[in-house]
Amino acid sequence: MTKRLKCEFDEFVCDILNDEHFLETKKDLHHGTSKYEHSLRVAKLSYRLGRIFKADLRSVSRAGLLHDFFLGTRKDSPENSYLRHPVTAATNAQKYFNVSNLESEAIKTHMFHHVLIKKIFPFVNREEKASVKEFKPKSKEGWIICASDLLISVIECERFQFTYAFNVALLLLFNIILFKN
Numbered sequence: 808m809t810k811r812l813k814c815e816f817d818e819f820v821c822d823i824l825n826d827e828h829f830l831e832t833k834k835d836l837h838h839g840t841s842k843y844e845h846s847l848r849v850a851k852l853s854y855r856l857g858r859i860f861k862a863d864l865r866s867v868s869r870a871g872l873l874h875d876f877f878l879g880t881r882k883d884s885p886e887n888s889y890l891r892h893p894v895t896a897a898t899n900a901q902k903y904f905n906v907s908n909l910e911s912e913a914i915k916t917h918m919f920h921h922v923l924i925k926k927i928f929p930f931v932n933r934e935e936k937a938s939v940k941e942f943k944p945k946s947k948e949g950w951i952i953c954a955s956d957l958l959i960s961v962i963e964c965e966r967f968q969f970t971y972a973f974n975v976a977l978l979l980l981f982n983i984i985l986f987k988n
């Protein structure tokens with residue numbers, strides 16, 4: 808990122824990066840890194856994609872940074888689960904940073920890729936109900952946050968590629984056995 812772009816990005820998000828509540832996310836592990844680092848990567852990529860697709864740059868930067876703004880892991884409570892943590896993050900983002908409706912909606916729909924995976928592999932995360940209508944991004948900014956989160960997550964999990972490949976193979980096998988009729 809050039810100096811000029813970095814300055815613009817920093818201006819959009821510096822209040823969040825220095826906020827004591829957001830700094831708490833440094834303590835949480837996420838994809839083998841801290842949630843703070845993960846969120847910053849997603850925000851930077853969202854900003855870059857936002858420039859390419861002529862999106863609202865302030866909104867994609869802030870929604871990218873706040874998309875996982877909840878404390879603890881996804882297994883700690885029902886509100887932090889795979890499909891509920893986006894709503895928790897949006898509520899926190901509203902409470903601490905008064906995000907716009909556009910930003911809030913983009914945060915809420917950032918797990919759309921997980922819904923699609925669930926539709927392809929019904930065996931994944933069976934305890935949660937996934938509605939395409941509810942989770943489908945409703946704006947260009949929403950699609951950008953969703954795509955950035957997926958891309959960054961895959962890159963961060965690179966070191967676990969073998970485990971991932973093994974798990975996907977296992978899931979495929981289970982799905983074939985359980986749903987072949």
Ligand SMILES: [Fe+2]
Nearest residue numbers: 874875892917
């Ligand atoms: Fe997330």
Ligand SMILES: [Fe+2]
Nearest residue numbers: 845874875956
């Ligand atoms: Fe994320």
